[in-house]
Amino acid sequence: MGAPLDLPDRNHVHGLATRVLFRISDFLQRHIARASLVGDKPIFENAAFPWIDELERATPAIRQELMSLLEDRQRLPAFHELSPEVGTITRDDQWKTFVFLAYGLRSQRNIARCPETMKALSAIPGLRTAFFSILEPGKRIPLHEGPYNGVLRLHLALVVPEPRERCWIEVGGQRYVWEEGKAVVFDDLYPHQVHNDTGGVRVVLFVDFERPCRAPMRWINRLVLALAPYTGELRRGKANYEAWEKKYYGDT
Secondary structure, rough: OOOOOHHHHHHHHHHHHHHHHHHHHHHHHHHHHHHHHOOOEEOOHHHHHOHHHHHHHHHHHHHHHHHHHHHHHHOOEEEHHHHHHHHOOOOOOOOOEEEEOOOOOOOOOHHHOOHHOOOOOOOOOEEEEEEEEEEEEEEEEEEEOOOOOOOOEEEEEEOOOOOHHHEEEEEEEEOOOOOOOOOEEEOOOOEEEEEEEOOOOOEEEEEEEOEOOOOOOHHHHHHHHHHHOOOOOHHHHHHHHHHHHHHOOOOO
């Protein structure tokens, strides 16, 4: 690492990194869509990602690790408590998370509690983010858009309450109803919303992974993703997570 910067310079650098990254990502989105090896659509066919079959086969082992966490889920953080920008779409405690990986963050203690989950995740090419996403009964996430299409999002359904047709995600106007043990891949740059209009809890394994692209866009995209942890939003998210982890595990 280089010589440390004083605090004002550091803040200036991270603010500049955020602005530059967002401007670059806006420019790149059109080019990424054209270079995509899996096309440009709201929801993708699983056959485009050969590793999904193996991930789905791991569902029973992943679900077993999840169930012990759900017994004490009230201690888990609401998503907006970790990720500041999520506060624009939800402010209650009805969307909780248990984080394994995020940009610039790796929770060794959470990973240690769910080794089978991490084993399954390690087979995903270009893995960037992974956590359990827990929606309480009646929770709705309003229509919103992600910031960047250089990653694709996957949900592996682990717990889907009945009636199943009342628990869904809609991406770019296409509705998908979760089914336990099945994965769905979508582009969160498209407007999307989520409803859990049931009396039960819904849980998915939430994953972001690098979008397969042709060169040279593949390398440019990886550079953008490598810069992401330096943005102010992700730095604050990491700090929020580290504070929660200390409290959760009883650090003094």
